[in-house]
Amino acid sequence: MPIGGPSDSSPSRSRRRDAARVKAKELRVSQKKKDRRNKVFLQGGMAIAAVAIVVLVALVIVNSIKPAGPGPKNMASDGxxxxxxxxxxxxxxxxxxxxxxxxxxxxxxxxxxxxxxxxxxxxxxxxxxxxxxxxxxxxxxxxxxxxxxxxxxxxxxxxxxxxxxxxxxxxxxxxxxxxxxxxxxxxxxxxxxxxxxxxxxxxxxxxxxxxxxxxxxxxxxxxxxxxxxxxxxxxxxxxxxxxxxxxxxxxxxxxxxxxxxxxxxxxxxxxxxxxxxxxxxxxxxxxxxxxxxxxxxxxxxxxxx
Structure with a gap:
């Protein structure tokens, strides 16, 4: 009678290790994809925020500068x-x-x-x-x-x-x-x-x-x-x-x-x-x-x- 456990125990552990490695690889790939998406979203958000800031500054500048208009009547000589x-x-x-x-x-x-x-x-x-x-x-x-x-x-x-x-x-x-x-x-x-x-x-x-x-x-x-x-x-x-x-x-x-x-x-x-x-x-x-x-x-x- 053989001494030890069931005859298929080693292959089972090997399959589990392989499966774990495959799962870990899938998780790493998935995480990289998620990181890339987050990076894209972050860069996009920063770009949108930058554009918003530029627009806001432009509006402030435009609103602070009075457009040239006609002068007052009765002062055509500047006096x-x-x-x-x-x-x-x-x-x-x-x-x-x-x-x-x-x-x-x-x-x-x-x-x-x-x-x-x-x-x-x-x-x-x-x-x-x-x-x-x-x-x-x-x-x-x-x-x-x-x-x-x-x-x-x-x-x-x-x-x-x-x-x-x-x-x-x-x-x-x-x-x-x-x-x-x-x-x-x-x-x-x-x-x-x-x-x-x-x-x-x-x-x-x-x-x-x-x-x-x-x-x-x-x-x-x-x-x-x-x-x-x-x-x-x-x-x-x-x-x-x-x-x-x-x-x-x-x-x-x-x-x-x-x-x-x-x-x-x-x-x-x-x-x-x-x-x-x-x-x-x-x-x-x-x-x-x-x-x-x-x-x-x-x-x-x-x-x-």
């Missing part, structure tokens, strides 16, 4: 021209990418043309405004002078991130568009209790209060919406770029390098900003020089100091 009776000259809106149309100086040489390039956050602009606005208003009201005010925003990054210069200039453009004969009063009012550089400046609601306090009574709802919407901010930026790149028409300077820049009959004023007598003397001198080269003969109506 508001105010004449006798403090009436603002009417002009059509400047279309996107259109060149400004310089205002024409008085052909007789008898009227002083004063041009002011101002930033509503500029403290020197406030000094000049405080010292000279009353006499300029008298000259312009009587017809002895015109004043053309160009709001620009070269200090837009000096207000704790609120871009006050840009918003204030936009507000002035809103007034010029909807209530042009109130532009001079509103522009002057922006310099009263002027915010300091590096401060946030006035909020939009506070700018709207200045509109009301300065005596603007026409189209208040439209002006307020214009301020909130930043309707003319892209135009202000374009006008600022034009002034700082130059050329400055009908003047002896190439570009605006700081504010205030004050031109009288095209000549830059370099005297004291807070001395009204010195400025009045300069206006008379510039007016006299212009008149002496004019071919017309009327007696010039020079502004009184």
């Amino acid at each position: 508001a021209l105010i004449g006798e009776g403090l009436v603002t000259a009417r002009t059509p809106a400047l279309q996107p990418d259109a060149n400004p149309r310089p205002s024409e100086a008085d052909p007789t040489g008898a009227v002083a043309n004063i041009r002011l390039y101002v930033d509503y956050l500029c403290p020197l602009c406030a000094d000049f405004e405080d010292a000279n606005t009353e006499q300029i208003a008298q000259w312009v009201d009587s017809g002895a002078a015109t004043v053309e005010i160009h709001p620009i925003a070269i200090l837009a990054n000096k207000s704790a991130g609120t871009k006050y210069s840009l918003r204030a200039a936009n507000a002035s453009a809103c007034v010029a568009n909807y209530s042009p004969d109130d532009f001079f009063a509103f522009s002057s009012a922006l310099f009263v209790d002027q915010p300091k550089e590096t401060s946030p400046g006035r909020s939009n609601d506070e700018l709207k209060n200045v509109v009301t306090d300065s005596g603007v009574s026409e189209a208040l709802s439209s002006i307020n919406s214009c301020i909130d919407d930043g309707t003319y901010e892209s135009w202000v930026e374009a006008a600022t770029d034009r002034s700082t790149a130059g050329p400055i028409p009908n003047s002896s300077i190439e570009s605006i390098i700081g504010t205030p820049t004050i031109l009288v009959n095209g000549k830059p004023y370099t005297g004291s900003f807070d001395d009204p007598k010195e400025f009045a003397s300069f206006v008379q001198q510039a007016l006299g020089e212009t008149y002496s080269t004019s071919t017309s003969t009327p007696t010039p109506a020079t502004p009184a100091p």
